Amino acid sequence: MTTPAIVLEDLTVDFGSVRALAGVTATIAGGPVGLLGRNGAGKSTLIRTLLGLVRPASGRAKLYGFDSAREPLPIRHRIGYMPEKDCFVPGLSGLRLVAFAGELSALPPLEALRRAHEVLYYVGLEEQRYRPASTYSAGMKQRLKLALALVHDPPLLFLDEPTNGLDPRGRREMLDLIRDLARRGKDLVLSTHLLPDVEYVCRDVLMLDRGRTVAQGPIRELCGNDQTIFQVEVRGDRDRFRGALAARGLSPLPDQGGAPARATEIALPADGRTAVLFQAASDAGVQVRRLRSRRRTLEEAFLDLVGAD
């Protein structure tokens, strides 16, 4: 049996009187995992605790079997951290900075330099590697931070808002890089507010709210992908149609603003038949003018779980 990448056992972190994490318990086997939560939910605190930079008040966090509070150095050998904020040594070129990060991660100096060339090429900064990092554009800085996280080839990556400040093309390229890394067997934790990014890259998610775990598991299960959502637009009395659906044991979904104004959304089993919708329309004396199916998005699941406020 392989050791899970991350194990959190009743992890509690306090900053003075503020409780940042309140008994978070989760097990992440590996692979690409999205870390979701609103601002202040505890995502960054969780990452800093896993890095050993924050000491938990109680509970434990383990990475590959190492306790984050007692054995931070073996953990830091095995992770690459891409922070949300820029973290560069002023004056250093991209190449020197990445090579320096490699040396700090215990690579011999010449190997670190060779490896810096490789990862800068991989992230697409081969032309700009000799320029001072402080002169890079926002997109180049994000790529440089990814190179810094990758230079020592860690098995686990923490990516904190990796697509921040990127234009649509840059964002897609960054996500492609991250997905490629996941495909090559890297475990990664992607912390972001952009739920489509998580859906694009990750298989599993861990959702936090006010320092607590609200959901964990495969995206398919959280999105209820054993169901299909149908948007039905009718001509006639819409309320009578909703009443007819209710009479057949089907409750329309609450309006979250994503559907057209006149449409009624209803979830049916993925292998269910749509005949029941037409029968309900017939019972209500309304005419079905449009019928569209779609999958439930991660955003909807997220809003259901943590609330829209």
Add this chain to the structure above:
Amino acid sequence: MPLYEAGYRTYAGPRPEPRFRFLPIIRMELRELWRLKRLRLPFIAAFTPCLVHVVLLYISSIGQYRYDEPLKLPFYAKYFTEPWNWVCLLLVTTAYGTALIARDLKSNALDLYFSRPVTGSDYVLGKCLALATPLLLLTMVPMVTIWGAAALLEPDWEFLGQSWPWLPKILGCALLVTTVLTIPCLAVSTLSANAWFAGGTWIVLFLFSDVAANLVREIFRHSRYSWFGLAHAVRQTNAWLFDPPRRPYQFDPEVGAGFLAALLVLSLGRLWWFKRKYV
């Protein structure tokens, strides 16, 4: 072609367990120091007196002119507290030393260090040694060079035979000056993320202590109350090492050493607090 098609290669090279995790920090900082153009002038200026002394010794050895200052022990005891050398050290510590940590605080570089297998102690030690190395170069090399030139240019080996016990004292003096400048300078560097502010604070502390100490000495016509001047304290502590003839108006070496010890303890406390706060 999408970027990722360039391919990611896994690293299969050596990963030795590092014995000194602070070494990359020293290497990087010294490499950057070498590139700093603004520090070239203070470095050249710091070596100029040494060059002048060596030239004078040479002229003395070939002509009628007799220059024998470097043949006397007190010359070495006060070499670094001479205004020229002291100001050069002030310039180097201000332009280079006070930015070492302040710059990392401003650019959020601590995340870069501490997400890697580097402890707070490694970081502080690396920065200390990165500052101490050029300071040792500036202090040890000129004194040893002057002493070596004096020994070599003497017509016989008598001076060498008499003065070889000075060498450990010279090295001790250089270590003392380096230590009392390195640790307080780094402690000042942790005060702010603004390197200019840290540099200004260091200059003010440095100058205030010496200017005020000199004023007090002039007012009382005695250096008894000048122990809080850094240069005075270093000079008096050197008296322990070199034991030159005491002058009646000087304060006890123990007072100077006590002041320097208190300064070092205070600075180490600040660095320890910094390490605890950020790691």
